[in-house]
Amino acid sequence: MNREELNKAMEQTINDISEVKRQIAGATESQEIERLEGKLKELEALQLWQIEKLG
DSSP states (O other), X not given: OOHHHXXXXXXXXXXXXXXXXXXXXXXXXXXHHHHHHHHHHHHHHHHHHHHHHHO
């Protein structure tokens, strides 16, 4: 993955994190919130990996 592709992937990850946070804020069922929080943790881990690769 070159630098340009990594930057695009990071932008997408940031957008995905924002979307999941929005979904968590609007969720009412605890199972849905837990599922979304798991997805958020995965995306945050991906973001950290991307930052490491960029550095």
